Amino acid sequence: MSLKPASSFGRTRLHNGIDPQSQATAVVRIAGVQMASGPNVAANLNEARRLIGMAAGQGARLVALPEYFAIMGMNDNDKVKVREEEGKGPIQRFLSETAKKHKIWLVGGSVPLVSGDANKVRNSCLIYDDKGKLVVRYDKIHLFGFDMGKEHYSEERTIEPGNEVKVIDSPFGRIGLSICYDLRFPELYRAMQNVDLILIPSAFTETTGKAHWETLIRARAIEHLAYVLAPAQGGYHVNGRETHGDSMIVDPWGVVLDRLPRGSGVVVAGINPEYVQRLRHSLPALTHRMVHKC
DSSP: OOOOOOOOGGGOOOTTSOOTTTTGGGOEEEEEEEBOOOSOHHHHHHHHHHHHHHHHHTTOSEEEOOTTTTOOOSSTTHHHHTOBOTTOSHHHHHHHHHHHHHTOEEEEEEEEEEOSSTTOEEEEEEEEOTTSOEEEEEEOOSOOEEEETTEEEEGGGTBOOOOOOOEEEETTEEEEEOOGGGGGOHHHHHTTOSOSEEEOOBOOBHHHIIIIIHHHHHHHHHHHTOEEEEOBBEEEOTTSOEEEOOEEEEOTTSOEEEEEOSSSEEEEEEEOHHHHHHHHHHSOGGGSOOOOOO
8 A cells, every 4th residue: 555645736837937826726636546456346445435535635626536446356247247227336325425425526437337238337437526416427438458468358348338428517627537448549538629627547457557558648638738637546456457557647738746656545636727728828739720631
């Protein structure tokens, strides 16, 4: 377990002539939770509860859990066995009650929900407001497939893909939702239009994570001039899988505000939607986009 102090947003002064704290009243703290979840749902929820409390204790008003926070099964079918109908079940009840208890917005990185196929789930990111109300659901669109050496993954065998881009207006600005493998598809984020904060709860493998994770996370922040909150699974799992970790919060200029390389813990930083707007005024790249047909 890692118990490092959260980095201070106040230490970040970018070399672009714009002070991210010049509108101090607009700065709010957000957090990402890093875990190494196992096959026992109750045990994972207890660990999530502890880490959410840690983040809330550091002043975070929005806290995001990683993909598969509630279960990393011994095999892919384990998540199908614990899937829930929307609005029912212990995982969703935990998220709602915890958000209400701490008076925070809480992001359930992904929850296995009922799909149209009895042998599959929807891998769904759920956001609850500070009253414990579900305010948006996003079903993961891009399903991970990987075959290299001894590593073989095929999410399509147990997950039914979603087909809707989801954004939501919040007290922290406009938020765009995505999950893990979605990170590799920039057209998804372009479809969100202008967002202030992008969520990318993940469970990147160590193999792909060490090669591409940070590069892709920072790229999404830079190309959209938006904050990115990327809570991840990080460590060795009971099922033998190793996830990359390196949960991070990145600002719109591509600066990593806080990160946690491995182990359980939290990353915390301040975000300022007004800073996003000032950067976009200085560098109006989003308005310069030209789409050409081949």
